[in-house]
Amino acid sequence: MDGAVNGADRTPSQAASNAEQRAWSLAYAAAKAIGSFDTDRPAGFRLGHLEPTEFPERRECPRPEFPVSAQRPERLQAVGPGDPRADLLWHPARGWECASRTEDAARTLLDLYLPISSATQARPVTVAHLGQSLDGFIATPSGDSSYVTGPENILHLHRLRALCDAVVVGAGTVSADNPQLTTRLVSGSNPVRVILDPACRLPPGLTVFSDRQAETLRVCAAGNGFARRALAAGESLLELAAAPVGLDLAELMRALRARGYHRVLIEGGGVTVSSFLQANLIDRLHIAIAPVLIGEGRPAVRLPPRLRLQDCLRLRHRVYRSGGDILFDCDLRPPAGAGADNDPDQASLQRIL
Numbered sequence: 001m002d003g004a005v006n007g008a009d010r011t012p013s014q015a016a017s018n019a020e021q022r023a024w025s026l027a028y029a030a031a032k033a034i035g036s037f038d039t040d041r042p043a044g045f046r047l048g049h050l051e052p053t054e055f056p057e058r059r060e061c062p063r064p065e066f067p068v069s070a071q072r073p074e075r076l077q078a079v080g081p082g083d084p085r086a087d088l089l090w091h092p093a094r095g096w097e098c099a100s101r102t103e104d105a106a107r108t109l110l111d112l113y114l115p116i117s118s119a120t121q122a123r124p125v126t127v128a129h130l131g132q133s134l135d136g137f138i139a140t141p142s143g144d145s146s147y148v149t150g151p152e153n154i155l156h157l158h159r160l161r162a163l164c165d166a167v168v169v170g171a172g173t174v175s176a177d178n179p180q181l182t183t184r185l186v187s188g189s190n191p192v193r194v195i196l197d198p199a200c201r202l203p204p205g206l207t208v209f210s211d212r213q214a215e216t217l218r219v220c221a222a223g224n225g226f227a228r229r230a231l232a233a234g235e236s237l238l239e240l241a242a243a244p245v246g247l248d249l250a251e252l253m254r255a256l257r258a259r260g261y262h263r264v265l266i267e268g269g270g271v272t273v274s275s276f277l278q279a280n281l282i283d284r285l286h287i288a289i290a291p292v293l294i295g296e297g298r299p300a301v302r303l304p305p306r307l308r309l310q311d312c313l314r315l316r317h318r319v320y321r322s323g324g325d326i327l328f329d330c331d332l333r334p335p336a337g338a339g340a341d342n343d344p345d346q347a348s349l350q351r352i353l
């Protein structure tokens with residue numbers, strides 16, 4: 001008999017990647033579904049396909065040389081909270097959860113992304129990500145960071161961009177990398193690009209200001225007359241008051257929330273992530289650690305020194321393997337109660353690779 005019965009000719013890795021692809025579709029659809037249902041009531045949802053005619057805003061892949069992993073757009077369909085067909089359950093107090101029928105391979109991915117997909121206007125989420133060496137650097141002294149972490153982590157970063165409404169980077173990253181900050185490795189829309197450029201020093205010809213792949217918001221210090229200068233075609237300007245050190249990041253977050261950006265990704269570099277951490281504006285911190293020693297270079301997180309170790313931040317976390325890297329997903333919000341991430345019954349040493 002030709003062909004497969006129930007996918008019997010698939011290899012385990014193909015089956016896992018199909019489960020992962022489906023889980024990604026669920027996480028993405030869950031994020032985009034917020035606002036389309038009553039988040040004050042428990043609800044159940046299953047993954048359903050959209051007909052092409054129902055998806056007029058579908059983004060074309062701007063770079064055909066990069067594979068777009070799921071061409072067919074998907075969305076969530078409401079079913080009752082007790083319906084056995086549900087893939088995801090919505091809990092008003094906690095956000096999205098996997099339904100029991102979700103496969104194991106998909107659960108890991110959903111554990112990582114559903115806390116971000118669960119952001120609402122009342123409960124926004126800011127997630128920061130850095131890919132660093134074993135010795136705590138994100139780039140060499142010259143600024144070369146392509147790439148500290150492996151392709152699986154770069155895919156993860158593109159997924160974070162797709163889940164988020166806005167991605168924030170510092171002028172140092174834009175100057176060193178001339179990045180696109182798009183979602184070209186995954187299906188999902190590009191976030192608005194927010195560039196911290198207090199002195200408006202970045203030239204308008206850089207990709208984020210000129211490629212028109214997504215809106216770009218340049219954030220500069222108020223009172224310098226920058227608003228009077230000519231803007232690049234794909235650029236808008238936000239002037240912010242200065243804080244005692246740098247820009248007033250709390251004011252920036254209020255401005256982003258007012259624009260409806262409930263999921264915000266702080267993508268680097270180290271100076272930028274550290275300043276958001278210091279301002280206590282990060283809910284989740286993703287640190288991917290690669291088995292590479294850079295020796296000296298651009299540091300990852302740097303915070304003001306504390307004399308006593310017990311005063312240092314020790315974070316609730318989960319650990320994932322991501323290709324050859326280890327990904328820490330740290331939760332900086334106050335604990336919601338028992339049963340949170342760190343299991344007190346865990347063995348003192350576990351092999352995870």
Ligand SMILES: NC(=O)c1ccc[n+]([C@@H]2O[C@H](COP(=O)([O-])OP(=O)(O)OC[C@H]3O[C@@H](n4cnc5c(N)ncnc54)[C@H](OP(=O)(O)O)[C@@H]3O)[C@@H](O)[C@H]2O)c1
Binds near residue numbers: 174249268272
């Ligand atoms: N491995 C990774 O995950 C990763 C991620 C991103 C970037 N990178 C690499 O990291 C390097 C850049 O990182 P970096 O830490 O040197 O610089 P950065 O964080 O990208 O940019 C720092 C600059 O952004 C502006 N800025 C950031 N926070 C600010 C605040 N609170 N208030 C005012 N201005 C603020 C300032 O611009 P002004 O200098 O104009 O004052 C500051 O000097 C590059 O080599 C890049 O390739 C690596």
